[in-house]
Amino acid sequence: MALAPTHLCTQCGSQVWPKTITPGSFLMELLLWLLFLVPGVIYSIWRIASRYKGCPVCGGKSCIPLGTPAANAIMAHLEVR
Numbered sequence: 001m002a003l004a005p006t007h008l009c010t011q012c013g014s015q016v017w018p019k020t021i022t023p024g025s026f027l028m029e030l031l032l033w034l035l036f037l038v039p040g041v042i043y044s045i046w047r048i049a050s051r052y053k054g055c056p057v058c059g060g061k062s063c064i065p066l067g068t069p070a071a072n073a074i075m076a077h078l079e080v081r
């Protein structure tokens, strides 16, 4: 993949390309649908509603764009360690 990372994860310090993360598991969703219909519907809605763009490395929710002062400050801090 030739794409350069666009974001910095403030939780693990990785330079990443944020990906859409859906919480929960598909298996759990399937099980709820088969056993109890209503919780299955609620679970599906919850999963879609709580989707977020996050770090593909650690799953952290706080990715900030590279090149911003905040990102530069964090990177400078990481290089010191």
Ligand SMILES: [Zn+2]
Binding pocket: 009, 010, 011, 012, 013, 014, 055, 056, 057, 058, 059, 060
């Ligand atoms: Zn991360």
